[in-house]
Amino acid sequence: MDRQLEKYARGPGNSTEKLTDQKLRSGLERTEKKFEDAAHNTAVAELLLPEDAGFLEAEGMEETFKFGQDQLKEAVDVNTAREMFDLSLPDLGPYAIDYTKNGRFLLLGGRKGHLALMDTLRMDIQMEVQLRETIRDVKTLHNENLVAVAQKKYVYIYDNQGAEVHCLREHVEPRRLEFLPYHFLLGSVGRTGYVKYTDISTGQLVAEMGTKLGACDSLRANPHNGVLHAGHHNGVVTMWSPAMGKPLVRMLAHPAPITCLAVEKGGHYMVTSAMDKQTKVWDLRTYKEVHSYLTKTPPTDMDISERGLLSLGFGCHVQVWKDAIATKAKAPYMEHDLPSRLIHRTRFRPLQDVLGLGHTEGYSSMVVPGAGEPNFDTFEANPFQTSKQRRESEVVSLLEKLTPETIGLDPSFVGRVDADPVALQTEQRAIMEAANTRGPKVVKEKKKMRGRSKVAKKLQKKQKNVVDVGAKKLREKREAEQGRERAREDTRKREAQAREAPAALGRFFKK
Amino acid sequence: MKVKTISRVEESYTRDCKGDRLQVHRNRDPSLHPFEKAREYTRALQSVKLDKMFAKPLVGALDGHGDGVFCSASSRRNLVQFLSGACDGEIRLWDLSRRSCVWRAVGHQGFVRGLSVTPDGASFLSAGDDGMVKQWELGVASDLSETPEPTATWMGKSGGFKSLDHHWTDAKFATAGDSVDLWDHSRAEPTLSYQWGADSNNCVRFNPAERCLLASTGSSREVCLYDTRATVPMRKVVLQMRSNAVAWNPQEPMNFVCANEDTNLYTFDLRNLNQALMIHKDHVSAVMDVSFSPTGQEFASGSYDRTVRVFPHRAGRSREVYHTKRMQRVFCVNFSADARFVMTGSDDTNLRIWKANASEKLGKVVPREARKQEYRDSLKKRYEHMPEVRRIAKHRHVPRIVKKAAEAERVQRDKERRKVDNRIKHSKAGTVETVPERKKKIVKELT
Numbered sequence: 001m002d003r004q005l006e007k008y009a010r011g012p013g014n015s016t017e018k019l020t021d022q023k024l025r026s027g028l029e030r031t032e033k034k035f036e037d038a039a040h041n042t043a044v045a046e047l048l049l050p051e052d053a054g055f056l057e058a059e060g061m062e063e064t065f066k067f068g069q070d071q072l073k074e075a076v077d078v079n080t081a082r083e084m085f086d087l088s089l090p091d092l093g094p095y096a097i098d099y100t101k102n103g104r105f106l107l108l109g110g111r112k113g114h115l116a117l118m119d120t121l122r123m124d125i126q127m128e129v130q131l132r133e134t135i136r137d138v139k140t141l142h143n144e145n146l147v148a149v150a151q152k153k154y155v156y157i158y159d160n161q162g163a164e165v166h167c168l169r170e171h172v173e174p175r176r177l178e179f180l181p182y183h184f185l186l187g188s189v190g191r192t193g194y195v196k197y198t199d200i201s202t203g204q205l206v207a208e209m210g211t212k213l214g215a216c217d218s219l220r221a222n223p224h225n226g227v228l229h230a231g232h233h234n235g236v237v238t239m240w241s242p243a244m245g246k247p248l249v250r251m252l253a254h255p256a257p258i259t260c261l262a263v264e265k266g267g268h269y270m271v272t273s274a275m276d277k278q279t280k281v282w283d284l285r286t287y288k289e290v291h292s293y294l295t296k297t298p299p300t301d302m303d304i305s306e307r308g309l310l311s312l313g314f315g316c317h318v319q320v321w322k323d324a325i326a327t328k329a330k331a332p333y334m335e336h337d338l339p340s341r342l343i344h345r346t347r348f349r350p351l352q353d354v355l356g357l358g359h360t361e362g363y364s365s366m367v368v369p370g371a372g373e374p375n376f377d378t379f380e381a382n383p384f385q386t387s388k389q390r391r392e393s394e395v396v397s398l399l400e401k402l403t404p405e406t407i408g409l410d411p412s413f414v415g416r417v418d419a420d421p422v423a424l425q426t427e428q429r430a431i432m433e434a435a436n437t438r439g440p441k442v443v444k445e446k447k448k449m450r451g452r453s454k455v456a457k458k459l460q461k462k463q464k465n466v467v468d469v470g471a472k473k474l475r476e477k478r479e480a481e482q483g484r485e486r487a488r489e490d491t492r493k494r495e496a497q498a499r500e501a502p503a504a505l506g507r508f509f510k511k
Numbered sequence: 512m513k514v515k516t517i518s519r520v521e522e523s524y525t526r527d528c529k530g531d532r533l534q535v536h537r538n539r540d541p542s543l544h545p546f547e548k549a550r551e552y553t554r555a556l557q558s559v560k561l562d563k564m565f566a567k568p569l570v571g572a573l574d575g576h577g578d579g580v581f582c583s584a585s586s587r588r589n590l591v592q593f594l595s596g597a598c599d600g601e602i603r604l605w606d607l608s609r610r611s612c613v614w615r616a617v618g619h620q621g622f623v624r625g626l627s628v629t630p631d632g633a634s635f636l637s638a639g640d641d642g643m644v645k646q647w648e649l650g651v652a653s654d655l656s657e658t659p660e661p662t663a664t665w666m667g668k669s670g671g672f673k674s675l676d677h678h679w680t681d682a683k684f685a686t687a688g689d690s691v692d693l694w695d696h697s698r699a700e701p702t703l704s705y706q707w708g709a710d711s712n713n714c715v716r717f718n719p720a721e722r723c724l725l726a727s728t729g730s731s732r733e734v735c736l737y738d739t740r741a742t743v744p745m746r747k748v749v750l751q752m753r754s755n756a757v758a759w760n761p762q763e764p765m766n767f768v769c770a771n772e773d774t775n776l777y778t779f780d781l782r783n784l785n786q787a788l789m790i791h792k793d794h795v796s797a798v799m800d801v802s803f804s805p806t807g808q809e810f811a812s813g814s815y816d817r818t819v820r821v822f823p824h825r826a827g828r829s830r831e832v833y834h835t836k837r838m839q840r841v842f843c844v845n846f847s848a849d850a851r852f853v854m855t856g857s858d859d860t861n862l863r864i865w866k867a868n869a870s871e872k873l874g875k876v877v878p879r880e881a882r883k884q885e886y887r888d889s890l891k892k893r894y895e896h897m898p899e900v901r902r903i904a905k906h907r908h909v910p911r912i913v914k915k916a917a918e919a920e921r922v923q924r925d926k927e928r929r930k931v932d933n934r935i936k937h938s939k940a941g942t943v944e945t946v947p948e949r950k951k952k953i954v955k956e957l958t
Binding site: 053077 | 512521534546
């Protein structure tokens with residue numbers, strides 16, 4: 001019960017101890033009581049939730065990652081077994097995939113121009129067109145009626161009939177798309193290295209920011225606060241908000257180009273993979289690395305499910321990791337191979353225990369028990385939405401569209417007085433700045449004249465101004481020894497002179 | 512191997528046939544509802560805007576009087592019946608639900624100065640400039656042509672009456688004129704007559720809870736309190752300017768509000784008359800009448816500046832201002848007994864019905880809608896201090912003349928404040944005495 005209460009609590013309440021104003025005090029106490037009651041009542045009401053989360057458990061000597069999909073198919077019910085299917089589309093791949101927010105519709109975009117929208121509940125094709133142009137990424141917008149496609153030159157928006165609705169010419173040579181459903185913002189990055197935001201309800205370009213880090217191939221939205229995370233070729237991850245011209249955070253995540261990244265639903269953790277074959281988990285509250293995993297080849301794509309399962313696709317292999325983000329896992333939860341097909345995208349299907357894989361020869365889906373959120377909220381994402389409900393939710397969400405300024409690292413800043421003590425604020429700023437500082441500056445050596453750029457010379461030059469503490473001490477010791485030797489020599493000389501001098505002059509010599 | 516997966520069957524999550532209600536599933540897990548604060552704020556902003564959009568406060572105007580409407584009264588037992596008296600001596604009874612006049616009579620020569628319905632709701636009294644108090648049947652006559660006759664008449668000793676109020680329970684009434692008189696229905700002469708300094712008294716009101724307590728305002732700038740068991744007045748407070756009307760708070764019987772000529776309204780606690788509990792500012796001309804909501808939480812005031820304002824009873828500034836291009840000086844204001852409407856009578860011969868809450872929906876509200884409205888109201892309350900929300904909620908369009916006058920008043924006020932501040936700044940500490948605003952306007956308290 002306490003755990004549930006904590007889940008629904010809205011942080012620590014206001015302290016009323018020091019208040020002298022009776023009216024204010026009683027008002028605050030009443031409000032706090034309301035919050036407590038609300039948390040308690042919602043925690044109690046959890047009993048009423050209709051479904052439980054899925055699971056896969058090994059018995060005896062078994063290991064969960066050894067279970068193949070065919071074995072699972074025999075063990076699960078027909079309804080779930082139906083979710084394991086392949087779409088063989090060998091000609092126009094590799095395929096970028098995306099699901100709608102309610103997990104019902106699947107959008108496929110083949111590199112060579114094949115765009116298709118599929119209703120996975122009815123198992124029928126809603127729309128299928130050949131665009132005759134390179135497709136780099138696809139994204140469903142607020143519902144299945146509009147989809148955005150990153151094509152060769154621009155981003156295009158198509159409706160559910162496959163008709164081109166808009167061409168967003170501001171997004172030049174886009175490579176990755178992200179959509180923020182509460183803000184109705186479509187974000188993109190591409191070859192030019194600009195992060196651009198377009199409000200799809202008004203069609204206006206809301207913000208464009210240059211990353212100055214060259215072409216960018218990985219972009220993911222933080223579902224918790226709407227910040228866009230972009231992974232760059234120099235191993236840096238930048239986080240963007242349309243309200244700021246500069247990145248909110250800039251962190252050096254890897255010493256190699258970043259291949260893919262993903263952000264956990266709660267917004268606490270980010271997982272990044274790079275060409276150094278490392279997959280690192282980052283705590284976004286401290287910007288510190290939590291732990292890392294080493295893979296045989298760098299992952300090409302990854303995703304984090306609603307319940308925190310991590311999927312990694314590399315080559316023809318897919319790994320799913322459980323409890324691998326907050327804690328370090330020893331072995332993957334599930335593994336799956338697609339022989340002779342290269343994984344291009346892995347995406348968990350929202351509200352389902354399904355992992356979709358876009359690869360060079362089409363699309364495959366595998367069942368991952370325990371991946372999806374079992375209980376949906378009708379007013380957030382409803383997989384069984386009727387067309388009337390869809391229309392209504394569209395109107396409501398447009399009315400409640402959030403302004404771009406509400407995107408920040410802490411989404412609860414709206415309506416709050418910044419009451420953190422100054423010391424804490426400076427500390428937080430220091431943490432952020434520390435995360436943003438670059439490594440030591442590499443000075444490129446000048447090409448010198450013949451013979452001077454030899455390796456030995458270079459090393460010599462490097463040693464020229466280096467102060468070695470040990471050598472310095474030794475030198476000082478030697479000098480001191482020499483000094484003492486010299487002094488002894490002097491006294492010896494003087495004594496000899498005194499001896500040799502006539503007795504009358506003896507008084508001029510010190511005794 | 513033990514395995515379980517999410518497997519939703521469509522039939523169990525959707526309705527069976529079109530007539531059924533759509534299934535709604537809620538999961539209150541905060542991680543499923545991101546941007547909670549920002550969304551709430553947006554909703555609050557949206558509901559303030561919606562309030563503005565739906566703010567259509569004028570329900571209707573009742574036309575018919577031949578001269579300016581000077582006084583009005585509503586029955587405490589009936590929401591539909593409403594009385595008004597005009598400057599030409601005509602009294603009209605209105606059916607508010609049909610918005611039509613159902614009865615009329617020329618009751619007095621000269622102004623009708625006061626109207627009050629008896630506690631049983633069967634009759635009403637009217638007082639006029641002609642020095643008469645008349646009792647009339649309060650029934651709905653179908654035939655407007657028949658000449659109505661008063662059922663009883665009382666004659667004042669000298670001059671006309673300025674105000675009339677009936678006791679809340681007993682068969683007594685009070686009139687204000689040259690003196691404040693207390694009358695019994697069964698007696699032709701006043702049972703008591705009070706006089707304390709004033710040449711004429713403007714307004715007289717019985718306390719709804721304390722049966723023997725009476726308040727009046729007079730021409731010598733005072734608000735006077737009487738205990739009707741005693742033969743002499745109890746206490747009075749003299750303000751800098753005359754008060755035109757007084758109204759008791761029906762929920763806090765010790766508090767009353769007086770509408771003053773100096774554009775302000777003053778709330779007093781009768782136990783401590785040497786300072787006002789609250790000064791209610793916003794009118795730019797003399798306040799003519801004030802009427803409390805039966806909830807005691809707010810009151811409406813009508814002014815010579817041609818506006819009607821609604822004040823929360825503990826706020827210094829008005830919550831709402833009503834005006835139209837055609838409405839002239841407002842002489843009488845009445846809050847309806849269900850606290851939903853405000854009736855005003857003005858110099859342009861019309862009665863107007865206003866909603867107390869400008870954006871409230873009239874008519875039937877389904878429970879779902881009511882809940883939504885409640886949610887919106889609480890959100891507005893929660894985010895009322897956000898600059899954008901506050902700006903939209905506060906903004907009211909007022910006639911240019913009112914706006915200019917308010918600006919001029921602000922300049923004067925700032926000047927005064929600056930002057931005092933400078934004086935304090937350039938004097939020895941503690942030598943400049945500052946009088947609080949709430950005491951400044953009070954000349955003296957007499958017992």
